[in-house]
Amino acid sequence: MSDSEVHGTVGDGFEAVREEFARAVDPGSGAQLAVYAHGRRVVDLWSGDPVTGDTLTGVYSATKGAATVTVAVLVQDGALELDRPVAHHWPEFAAAGKDRITLRDVLTHRSGVIGVDGGLTADELADDEVIARRLARQRPYWRPGSAYGYGGFVTFAIVGEVVRRATGRSLREHFEERVRAPHGLDLHLGLPEALEDRYREVLPGVASPEELASFWADVPGPHSLTGIGYALNSTPPLDQVAFLNTRRVRALGQASGGGVGNARGLAGLYAAAVFGLDGRDPLLDPDTVGEFAMLHSTGRDLVTGEAGQYSLGFQAKGARYPFLSANAFGHNGSAGAESFADPLLGVAFGYTRRRFAFDWSYPEHDRLAAAVTSAARETSAQ
Incomplete structure (x- = not known):
């Protein structure tokens, strides 16, 4: 992709980020990149028709970052306690050996509750309250606390039910009133009908038949822990591409993977949480x-x-990217979104793309995050 096909602006000292965006990003992906440094937006780039800086698309598990910021606000308020058992607020959850699972266990993927036997249909997965009712009866897939494993589509249904019972309001309502609306973030847990004209559908990945055959030969079965964690153990297995392209999913905004937004919204979320905005x-x-x-x-x-x-609700980005500070945190999404904050460096990063990679591999994440980190360090040193 040539630099002329990249749109948007960068601040002084971040010109190399634009150059790396032009080199690293597939022009067919429909990508956006936004970066805040110490609360000031210094990168705002996009490429690919018909994507603009305002375009909204599905951010999948980057949604978990928005949900976790909301939970952190409620913990800070004293409305939630991380080490209190989930069943204290939600007695039905105690069934099948889950009575001692805490909110901390759930947020750190240590609960063993990653799905349900027989799977959840796409229609059920759209609604966190439905997911929560199914999970209440489910036995964990490993002894809680003994190991950890990612519950891609269900973890924040548990969290949301705790929030609802502890506060009398939904996680989505708290996010809207405490996080999104005050900062005007283009990131939604429940996309309003009035904004549907800005949504662009998520697209499937492109690969040769040989590449696909090689990839799928190594994918675990639908009833493995991997299959259950990614909601593939239903009949038919979940179609992730179709998931957020369904209006009902976007409208309900389930908190594990149903969010809609753009790079500005993701970067703004972390800037607002850690550094302050406006x-x-x-x-x-x-x-x-x-x-x-x-x-x-x-x-x-x-x-x-x-x-x-x-970390707690977030992916530990300091462990993922060795050039970040040890306490950097955030969350990516399976269609290719990436987002994080580095509190020490003062950076908030948001990236989206409309097109899945067929193998869920996004090497541009490393290249863009490294370019941003390098520019931020150089400008801070001046």
Whole structure:
């Protein structure tokens, strides 16, 4: 892709980020990149027709970052306690040996509750309250606390039910009122009908028949822990591409993977949480940031293999990208979104793309994050 096909602006000292965006990003992906440095937007780029900086698309599990910021606000308020059992607020959840699972266990993927026997249909997966009712009866897939494994589509249905019972309001309502609306973020847990004209459908990945055959030969079966964690154990298995291209999913905005937004919204989320936006104080105080950025689950993930490493609700980005600070945190999404904050460096990063990679591999993440980090360090040193 040539630099002339890249649209948008960069601030002084971040010109190399634009150049790397032009080199690293597939022009057919429909990508956006936004970066804040110490609360000021310094990168705002996009490419690919018909994508603009305002375009909204499905961010999948990057949604978990928005949900976790909301939970962190409620913990900071004293409305939630991380080490209190889920069943304290939600007695039905105690069934089948889940009585001692805490909110911290759930947020760090240590609960063993990653799906249900027989699977959840796409229609059920659209609605967190339906998911929660099914999960209440489910026995964990491993002894809680003994290991960790990613629950891609269900984890925040548990969290949301705790929020609803503890506060009398939904996680989505708290996000809207405490996080999204005050900062005007283009990131939605429940996309309003009035914004549907800005949504662009997520597209499937493109690969040769040989590449696809090689990829699928190594994919675990639908009833393995990986299959259950990614909601592939239903009949038919979940079609991830179709999931957020369904209006009902976008309207309900389930908190594990149903969010809609853009790069500006993702970067703005982390800037608002850690550094403050538009003259506002940060949403989270340093102690809360420290608690939620702390590594909790390391080593092999029973669902994703070596791709895990979690802090509290977030992915531990300091473990993912060695050029970031140790306490960097955020969350990616399976269609190719990436987002994080590095509290020490002062950077908030948001990236989206409309097209899946057929193998869920996004090497541009490393290249763009490295370019942003290098520019941020150089400008800070001046």
